[in-house]
Amino acid sequence: MQTVHHAPHDLGVAELAAALRQGQLSAVETAQHFLKRAQAQASLGAFLALDEEVTIAQARAADARLAAGTAGPLEGVPLAHKDIFVTRDFPTTAGSKMLKGYRSPFDATVVRKLRDAGMVTLGKLNCDEFAMGSSNENSAYHPARNPWDRTRVPGGSSGGSAVAVAARLAPAVTGTDTGGSIRQPASFCGITGIKPTYGRASRYGMVAFASSLDQAGPMARSAEDCALLLSSMCGPDPDRDSTSLDRREEDFTRSLNDSLEGLRIGVPSEFFGTGLADDVRAAVEACLKVYEGLGAKLVPISLPRTELSIPVYYIIAPAEASSNLSRFDGVKFGHRAGEYTDLVDMYRKTRAEGFGDEVKRRIMIGTYVLSHGYYDAYYLQAQKIRRMIADDFQQAFRDCDLIAGPVAPTVAWKLGGHGNDPLADYLADIFTLPASLAGLPGMSVPAGYGEGGMPVGLQLIGNYFSEARLLNAAHRLQQVTDFHSRKPEGL
Amino acid sequence: MSTPTTTPVKSLLVRGYEVVIGFETHAQLSTQSKIFSRAATAFGAEPNTQACAVDLALPGTLPVMNRGAVERAIEFGLAVGSHIAPRSIFARKNYFYPDLPKGYQISQFEIPVVQGGAVDFYLGDEKRTVRLVRAHLEEDAGKSLHEDFIGQSGIDLNRAGTPLLEIVTEPDMRSSAEAVAYAKELHKIVTWIGICDGNMQEGSFRCDANVSVRKPGAPLGTRREIKNLNSFKFMQQAIDFEIRWQIEEIEDGRAIQQATVLFDPDTGETRAMRTKEDAADYRYFPDPDLPPLVIAPDWVDRVRSEMAELPRVMAQRFVSDYGLPEYDATTLTQSKAMAGYFEAVAKTSGQAKLASNWIMGEVSRRLNASETGIEQSAVTSVQLAGLIARIADGTISNSAGRQVFEALWNGEGQDADAVIEAKGLKQISDTGALDRIIDEVVAANPDNVAQFKAGKDKAFNALVGQIMKASKGKANPQQVNDLLRKKIG
Numbered sequence: 001m002q003t004v005h006h007a008p009h010d011l012g013v014a015e016l017a018a019a020l021r022q023g024q025l026s027a028v029e030t031a032q033h034f035l036k037r038a039q040a041q042a043s044l045g046a047f048l049a050l051d052e053e054v055t056i057a058q059a060r061a062a063d064a065r066l067a068a069g070t071a072g073p074l075e076g077v078p079l080a081h082k083d084i085f086v087t088r089d090f091p092t093t094a095g096s097k098m099l100k101g102y103r104s105p106f107d108a109t110v111v112r113k114l115r116d117a118g119m120v121t122l123g124k125l126n127c128d129e130f131a132m133g134s135s136n137e138n139s140a141y142h143p144a145r146n147p148w149d150r151t152r153v154p155g156g157s158s159g160g161s162a163v164a165v166a167a168r169l170a171p172a173v174t175g176t177d178t179g180g181s182i183r184q185p186a187s188f189c190g191i192t193g194i195k196p197t198y199g200r201a202s203r204y205g206m207v208a209f210a211s212s213l214d215q216a217g218p219m220a221r222s223a224e225d226c227a228l229l230l231s232s233m234c235g236p237d238p239d240r241d242s243t244s245l246d247r248r249e250e251d252f253t254r255s256l257n258d259s260l261e262g263l264r265i266g267v268p269s270e271f272f273g274t275g276l277a278d279d280v281r282a283a284v285e286a287c288l289k290v291y292e293g294l295g296a297k298l299v300p301i302s303l304p305r306t307e308l309s310i311p312v313y314y315i316i317a318p319a320e321a322s323s324n325l326s327r328f329d330g331v332k333f334g335h336r337a338g339e340y341t342d343l344v345d346m347y348r349k350t351r352a353e354g355f356g357d358e359v360k361r362r363i364m365i366g367t368y369v370l371s372h373g374y375y376d377a378y379y380l381q382a383q384k385i386r387r388m389i390a391d392d393f394q395q396a397f398r399d400c401d402l403i404a405g406p407v408a409p410t411v412a413w414k415l416g417g418h419g420n421d422p423l424a425d426y427l428a429d430i431f432t433l434p435a436s437l438a439g440l441p442g443m444s445v446p447a448g449y450g451e452g453g454m455p456v457g458l459q460l461i462g463n464y465f466s467e468a469r470l471l472n473a474a475h476r477l478q479q480v481t482d483f484h485s486r487k488p489e490g491l
Numbered sequence: 492m493s494t495p496t497t498t499p500v501k502s503l504l505v506r507g508y509e510v511v512i513g514f515e516t517h518a519q520l521s522t523q524s525k526i527f528s529r530a531a532t533a534f535g536a537e538p539n540t541q542a543c544a545v546d547l548a549l550p551g552t553l554p555v556m557n558r559g560a561v562e563r564a565i566e567f568g569l570a571v572g573s574h575i576a577p578r579s580i581f582a583r584k585n586y587f588y589p590d591l592p593k594g595y596q597i598s599q600f601e602i603p604v605v606q607g608g609a610v611d612f613y614l615g616d617e618k619r620t621v622r623l624v625r626a627h628l629e630e631d632a633g634k635s636l637h638e639d640f641i642g643q644s645g646i647d648l649n650r651a652g653t654p655l656l657e658i659v660t661e662p663d664m665r666s667s668a669e670a671v672a673y674a675k676e677l678h679k680i681v682t683w684i685g686i687c688d689g690n691m692q693e694g695s696f697r698c699d700a701n702v703s704v705r706k707p708g709a710p711l712g713t714r715r716e717i718k719n720l721n722s723f724k725f726m727q728q729a730i731d732f733e734i735r736w737q738i739e740e741i742e743d744g745r746a747i748q749q750a751t752v753l754f755d756p757d758t759g760e761t762r763a764m765r766t767k768e769d770a771a772d773y774r775y776f777p778d779p780d781l782p783p784l785v786i787a788p789d790w791v792d793r794v795r796s797e798m799a800e801l802p803r804v805m806a807q808r809f810v811s812d813y814g815l816p817e818y819d820a821t822t823l824t825q826s827k828a829m830a831g832y833f834e835a836v837a838k839t840s841g842q843a844k845l846a847s848n849w850i851m852g853e854v855s856r857r858l859n860a861s862e863t864g865i866e867q868s869a870v871t872s873v874q875l876a877g878l879i880a881r882i883a884d885g886t887i888s889n890s891a892g893r894q895v896f897e898a899l900w901n902g903e904g905q906d907a908d909a910v911i912e913a914k915g916l917k918q919i920s921d922t923g924a925l926d927r928i929i930d931e932v933v934a935a936n937p938d939n940v941a942q943f944k945a946g947k948d949k950a951f952n953a954l955v956g957q958i959m960k961a962s963k964g965k966a967n968p969q970q971v972n973d974l975l976r977k978k979i980g
Contacts, residue, residue: 086551099550106544108551205551211779241553242781320779323583326594327548331646347587370585370774379776 008033009168010487013077013225016171020066020076027062027076031055031120034078038122038169041491045136045144046163047080050123054089058120065118074232075118080170082161083124084131085111085216086205090121094207095129095139095157098328098335098354108205109237110174110216117232122170126160129356130325131176131209133157134184134425135418138358143415146189147488148454152412155185161219162189167491172220172229176206177442178213179313180407180432186219186444187407187457192474192484193219194226197464198439199245202237208324210317211243213436222484223445223474227252230467247465255468256475261295263473266400270306271431277410279450284406287447287458287477291404294476301396301403305389309433312389314426315369315382316437321359322366328354361422390438393463402473403461406431407444411454435461445474446483455483503666508704508738511711512670512730513662514621516677517655518687519631519695520563526630526654527554527597534693538636538647546652548592553780560654561784563686564604564628565794567656570684570801571623573608575791581628581781585774589646590633598657600775603627604784610660611803612676613821614669621673622661628784629655656686662701662711667730671723674698683802683827691721698726702733704741712737713747717754717761729754733761805830813843822851828865832872839876842883849875853896869900878907891916891964919965922974928966929974932957940979951975 008030011019019025035052055078062076086092086104093099107115115121128138136144136159144159146152147167154163158175162185165173175182177195186193194217201216208214218229235249267288272281288298330336330350337349355363369378396403408428418424435442440461447458458477462470478484503510525532528545545552568575582600605626612619631653636645658677664670678696682689689696698720703712717733720726732754737747752761800808802824809820809830823833829850836846854875858865870878878899882892895910904910911917919925932954933940939957942950958971 086549092550094550102550104549104551106549106551204553207550208553208780239555242555243553243779319776323585323595323774323776326585326587327550327592329587329589329594331589332547332592333549343589367774370776372772372774375774375776 009037009171011171012222013074013172013220013228016077017074017228020062021071023066025076027059027066027120028056030076031059031078031122034122034170037167038164041167041169043145044147044150044163044167044169045126045142046160046167046169047123048083048093048095048126048139048141048160049090051090055120055122058089058115062118062120072116072118074114074228077119077172078122078170079114079119079172079174079229080122080125080161080164081111081174082127082158082176084127084176084207084209085174086207087111087121087124090124092124092207093141094131095127095141096354096356096359097140099207099333100335102334104205106205109202109240110233111205113232113235114174114229119232125158125164125173128157128159128181129359130207130321131157131178131181131214132321132358132362134180134428135413135415136160136185137415138356140356145415146412146454147491148190149412149452152414152452152454153188153417155188155408155412157181158185158193158219162186162191162193165189165191165219165221166488168487172218172225174216174229174233175219176209176214176216177432177436178209178215178317179436180429182217182219183407183432183442183444183457183459184429187459188412188455190446190455190457190483190486190488191219191221192223192226192443192445192478193217194223194230194443194467194470195436195441196230196234196467197245197441199243200234200247200441200465200467202235202241202244204237204240204244208320210320211324212320213313213317222478223443223471224253224256224478226443227256227468227471227475230471250468252468252471255472258472259295260291260473260476263291263296263402264299264400265291265296265473266299266301266396266403268301268303268306268396268403268405270303271405275409275427275430276406277450280406280408280410280456283448283450283456284404284458287445287481288404290477290480291473294480296473299400301399303389303392303396303403303434305385305392306430306434308385309389309437310426310430312382312385313429313433313437314365315378316386318362318366319370319379320366322363322370325355325359325363330354358422386437389434393434393438393440393461397463402463402466402470405459405461407457407459408432411450411452411456431459440464441467441470443470443474445477446481448483504707505704505734506738506742507706508734508741509707510665510667510734511662511703511705511714512664512667513701513714514658514660514664514670514673514677515699515701515716516658516674517631517697517699518567518658518681520560520654520656520686521688522557522559522563522654524557524559525652526557526560526628528652530652532653534690534695536649538645538649540649542633542648542651546592546648548594554597554778556781556784557654560628561604561786562794563654564626564656565786565791566684566686566798567626567658567681568605568608569791569795569798570680571608571610573623573626574606575786576602576604576606577786577788578602579604579627579784579786581778581784582775583778586771588632589644590635590648590651592633592648592651596630596632597778597781598629599627604786605656610673610676610680612672614672619669619672621663624659624661626656626658629657631655662703662714667727667734670700670730671727674726675723679802679825684799694721697721700726700730700733702730702737703747704734704737713749715747715750715752715761715763717752718764720754725754725756728756728759729761732759736761799827802830809833813837813847815843815847819844819847819851823847826865832865832868835872836876836879839873840879840883842879845879845883846875849879849896853893857900869902870896874899874906881907881911885918885967887911887916888918888964888967891918894964915963915965917965918967919962922970925962925966925970925974928961929958929971929978932961933975933978943979954979
């Protein structure tokens with residue numbers, strides 16, 4: 001076996017896949033290496049479940065396929081899943097006490113597809129309970145810490161996912177994005193993440209939060225690595241998910257190196273208003289300059305209903321959640337209260353004990369907005385504005401090919417920094433919510449550093465099915481910048 | 492078939508009150524698998540053996556529409572002249588109950604797949620029309636089992652996710668008899684087109700009746716809904732009890748409270764389950780897991796082209812093609828099997844009216860006595876056609892025909908001809924032989940002859956009877972009549 005010059009954890013997905021194919025690394029030793037790192041960095045709180053036996057068994061099978069010449073495109077490359085995806089081999093909790101110890105009898109479609117591509121599962125990643133949150137502090141188990149500053153949040157809800165990649169505990173991970181849950185933690189932790197067009201990746205096996213918004217996507221260090229994973233994650237799933245789109249699988253790496261000459265990048269004025277922190281503004285604007293240097297043209301555009309996306313999202317998402325989470329009733333699976341007097345008491349205690357505060361808050365908001373007499377004023381009205389927000393994007397895309405702006409108004413805040421103010425969390429979602437509501441693909445690309453040396457993310461939003469174009473724009477940026485390959489100190 | 496029109500209402504007052512009834516019927520659709528999963532729908536399996544991950548609402552599962560259920564809804568809509576919505580919406584009806592695994596039922600709320608339409612039927616001689624509001628697709632819930640568990644309840648989710656078509660009428664019915672006639676007609680339609688097995692004991696066809704009473708001309712009274720009527724007999728009893736009860740309440744000066752009631756067959760009474768005050772807020776909203784149900788016109792056309800002839804259309808054809816009276820045509824189209832049997836006999840024998848008489852007479856009598864359907868008839872359509880042909884061509888008399896039928900029913904003989912031969916039932920067509928029998932009978936019964944000549948017609952009939960007896964039923968009664976009248980008339 002040849003010596004590898006870099007430690008496996010410093011290799012990206014593409015390099016690891018190549019090293020495994022060429023026999024420079026075995027899947028088993030690669031998996032062992034990452035598991036050791038995950039254990040050593042347990043204080044980061046990235047993982048909720050590890051099972052060495054399961055991982056090594058998968059790695060052995062990968063080595064066998066590598067030896068037999070039947071390897072998949074990403075054979076032997078380790079991966080970890082956000083704990084929102086159900087898995088047969090690992091418990092699935094969705095970050096909630098409600099599902100403590102729950103084991104699914106089936107794998108999520110995304111999990112199955114990445115296994116089919118040859119990837120080896122390291123474990124399950126921490127997240128906000130039922131993916132509700134933007135700091136990972138709503139995990140019922142433990143918070144996750146930002147590797148760039150362990151006193152800060154990693155973002156959320158895919159916080160554990162972002163931490164694992166940033167701390168080199170996994171070369172790539174899955175996340176889910178409902179209102180920014182891939183993009184915002186990617187931004188806070190200085191990694192790359194993409195949420196594809198709604199319906200590209202099957203939702204089968206994702207513990208549902210808000211069905212009309214939930215979408216799976218990959219998170220990794222580079223756009224190229226994200227493209228490799230995304231190519232294996234997407235595709236129609238008509239027998240399991242009625243909202244999965246009838247779009248064939250694509251090779252999202254196909255246009256990574258295309259020139260950006262003449263690319264029209266729309267810059268929405270609403271994304272650069274007074275709410276935007278100066279450090280974030282400076283980093284994002286510097287990136288836009290880099291794009292100009294690569295031949296792109298900046299076009300001022302307007303997304304006039306950006307602010308409305310907050311109330312609209314915080315009506316629609318809780319409405320759907322209140323219904324999606326009704327199945328957690330103590331009857332069939334998951335937590336059931338130990339003592340109760342009758343059926344209603346069993347429901348009350350089970351749900352009072354099993355759900356955390358933020359989940360309860362959203363269930364109550366959702367129940368309220370769907371109630372008789374309030375439905376028209378809230379839910380229906382929100383749906384109307386949601387369509388207008390989508391129309392605004394279509395208007396904007398007449399003048400530009402993709403849209404660029406900040407992912408979040410600030411860099412990562414301190415753990416406990418938002419105290420007991422859920423509204424502060426909600427307002428911080430302002431730049432990621434519009435693309436979610438419109439069902440558009442969006443990504444976060446490392447764009448530099450702000451206050452306290454914390455990473456800043458550049459958000460790229462494309463029209464429907466333009467993932468390859470987004471990844472191309474991100475890749476070209478990463479060819480002339482090194483933000484995505486820098487490592488937090490001590491790792 | 493019919494265009495929705497307001498039925499002219501003939502007032503049928505009960506103690507001065509007009510009765511107003513509307514129906515909601517849950518017809519279980521005859522698909523192999525469930526409406527949103529691939530689990531089987533068969534009745535009677537061990538608890539929870541026919542519930543898959545989707546039916547159990549395991550985390551991460553999603554509903555996928557069963558095309559077969561949609562197709563059956565389209566068939567029903569076409570059968571009752573409804574509008575098939577090109578785009579309909581599935582909604583979630585949210586409530587907590589242990590037999591409802593997701594905590595919501597997927598149903599159609601604002602935009603159902605089948606809109607409007609009407610059901611026509613006869614109430615005695617009177618043609619009636621009940622207008623339909625809608626028919627929508629939804630999933631059934633599971634079952635709570637309270638009997639086998641002490642201090643606990645068991646849940647069987649086999650039924651969870653079974654496809655239902657809920658068929659809702661306007662409040663067009665004015666009596667329990669009309670309500671039952673409607674329900675029977677609806678039952679006939681759904682079983683005829685094969686979208687539902689119609690098994691009421693197993694819950695495949697369940698009716699809820701909304702009943703109210705009012706003084707003629709007054710606005711609609713407050714209704715009470717009788718749930719889960721699963722036999723036509725109970726349906727009539729329950730509605731009749733409910734009408735009496737409501738009238739008595741009003742007469743006693745008490746207002747009717749809107750309520751859901753259950754009928755207890757043991758006491759023959761209805762009792763309130765819950766009142767409007769307990770009504771849940773179901774928080775309906777469009778199910779984000781299911782895109783709108785889009786039905787293209789060519790799908791509807793294909794279903795239409797593949798649909799069997801409907802009972803009412805078939806009855807019309809029996810009248811025009813076979814010259815049957817309307818009553819016969821309606822009776823023979825009570826079931827597809829009955830109609831098919833009739834057509835086979837009529838075509839083979841070429842004697843439609845005789846075929847109708849025999850099926851509505853002897854065949855039905857024997858089937859009723861043995862409590863079997865016409866599918867199990869011991870006399871096949873071919874055998875009956877052979878028998879009828881022999882009556883029509885004068886080989887045997889009608890009464891001999893009944894003997895042949897009995898023999899065939901009991902399996903004595905392959906066909907009518909074999910039985911006629913074996914039993915020697917051929918009619919005497921030789922007038923010489925008949926003359927001799929008549930002369931003997933006349934000679935042996937001088938009293939009857941004298942009475943007849945004195946003007947007593949009865950005596951003539953007695954002589955005919957004697958002659959028929961002497962011929963062992965083989966004489967042609969008409970011929971006997973003619974010859975006897977010539978001799979003594």
